[in-house]
Amino acid sequence: MSIVNTGPFTTRPEIEGTFGVVTSTHWLATAVGMGILERGGNAFDAAVATAFTLQVVEPHLNGPGGDVPIILHDVRRGKTEVICGQGPAPSGATIAKYRAMGLDMMPGTGLLIACVPGTFESWMLILRDYGTMRLRDVLEAAITYADEGYPVVERVTATIDTVRELFTQHWPTSAEIYLANGQPPQPGDIFTNKTMAATYRRILKEAESGGGNREAEIERARKAWSHGFVAEAIGRFCAETKWMDTSGEPHGGMLTADDMARWTPGIEAPQTYDYGRYTVCKGGVWSQGPVMLQQLALLKGFALDGLDPAGPDFIHLQVEAAKLAYADREKFYGDPNFVDVPIETLLSDAYNDERRKLIGEQASLDQRPGSVEGFGSVLKLRRLEEFGMTAAGAGEPTVGKLSGEAPISRQGAMRGDTVHFDIVDRDGNIVSATPSGGWLHSSPVIPELGFPLGTRGQMFWLEDGHPGALAPNKRPRTTLSPTLALRDGEPYLAWGSPGGDQQDQWTTQFFLRHVHAGMNLQESIDAPAWHSEHFPISFWPRTARPGVLVVEGRVPQATIKELERRGHEVEVGPDWSEGRLTAASKLGKRRRAAANPRGMQGYAAGR
Secondary structure, three states: OOOOOOOOOOOOOOEEEOOOEEEEOOHHHHHHHHHHHHOOOOHHHHHHHHHHHHHHHOOOOOOOEOEEEEEEEEOOOOEEEEEEEOOOOOOOOOHHHHHHOOOOOOOOOOOOOOOOOOHHHHHHHHHHHOOOOOHHHHHHHHHHHHHHOEEOOHHHHHHHHHOHHHHHHOOHHHHHHHOHHHOOOOOOOEEOOHHHHHHHHHHHHHHHOOOOOHHHHHHHHHHHHHHOHHHHHHHHHHHHOOEEOOOOOEEOOOOOHHHHHHOOOEEEOOEEEEEOOEEEEEOOOOOOOHHHHHHHHHHOOOOOOOOOOOOHHHHHHHHHHHHHHHHHHHHHOOOOOOOOOOHHHHOOHHHHHHHHOOOOOOOOOOOOOOOOOOOOOOOOOEEHHHHOOOHHHOOOOOOOOOOOOOOOOOOOOOOOOEOOEEEEOOOOOEEEEOOEOOOOOOOOOEOOOOEOEOOHHHHOEOOOOOOOEOOOOOOOOOOOOOEEEEEOOEEEEEEEOOOHHHHHHHHHHHHHHHHHOOOOHHHHHHOOOEEEOOOOOOOOOOEEOOOEEEEEOOOOHHHHHHHHHOOOEEEEEOOOOOOOOEEEEEEOOEEEEEEOOOOOOOEEEEO
């Protein structure tokens, strides 16, 4: 029997049902989230359980010490909101202190770049204000996996193996957990982190000790984290010991228990842009989210309907728009509590009508930020060659890439990554979240807690006057960037991807394929993808590769040749190597979801 393919190739079906859908970057987290929906929880309950499970089963991609932006639509409240789970710099962190240590750049690893962990407080806010379940209901699966074990995926092994020498020589607390008998766990091994399980068990015990309703439990859990034993352990760890980082010297941290106690996540309206019948919602300028919106503002001046989504015109236009939007990110974005960012101008028709004129037939090889009088800073460019590095050391793409390429290590400097999930429940509540940071290789494990701190502070600049300059209690401009879109005024689609600076390239490509090429969610994910490395990365050592365009090997050879003719420096990667997108949608009673086959970890479920 022959099989006739009547449409774009997909690796798996688009999931469809009427009850609810969950899609994430790891099948176990997807199953846990779906289980919560089956037990009567809503999308917000499922999100919390999914997030805690991802901390356990993908410790090389996220952890309790990291951060998370969340975008959601709550049917009961009738509005879309953003939860900023990006913790700020410590209150004692100043440019002068770092300069006095002989630093001209924030390190890429270690304690000096730890910000207030934003994940736990953010998920407690979601559970308390939007959810329906008790703390035990959403924590049990993660605790069980941490205590009794889960099967190790290949990239966990690859990541630990890459930093083995760092762990054994400089970070013994990490070696104790991740290098039993001097060896990393092997793919398929059942791996446990009993110390982390004990941390969450203690939080749960303290939460349940005083009785009362679920809100009272959640408040006691928050107290245990931000005002209790967790904050105290973090403060002691940062103050009492110096640890090696990418500067080549050991340093302690500046984060204190008081910093933990003073911070709570913020709730705000999303930054939006209307694109045809869609209203696309992103985080604010404390994230890179608006660069997707500006790409749309630039691209709406071109006729994309009918273009081949793997053809040279489609790719060239998206890449050139991305170069302009990311250049503006570098020049203007920062924590709006500290700097004025002219985002209304950056997304305006007048501004982008002028910027669009810069997109021509040939690829740009220059950094070309716009000009808004009284705003922004000088864009600085560092090249990889200055650090004796190659592309393998740049940015925050997937650990080891999908080609099996090993990430480089310079006192632990290596590729990090992220996780993502999207959930839609029966009532139409939607959650999209991109947890990240606190990677096992980012910082030494805190022995009493079983997890390391995050390193988002490496995104700060040590330059006075820069919108992204370090300052006490200031948020670093994160790359984390979940997305939610309305269609004809109704909440419709949630999607996102790990991948640092690439996130808002891959999410834009996905959206354009869905809107202009009519692809469904799975087709839009499976289609050949690409990313530009033209602009400075957000991570140590903040380098750029002007003109470089990395494409999957599945991009047609004729497209590659034409892109090269237009001046792009094309590098061809493995066939399935770009992005780890997931997506979920609702349309009337229909609930749909899709997940990325790349890396063989992401799965969607629903009924």
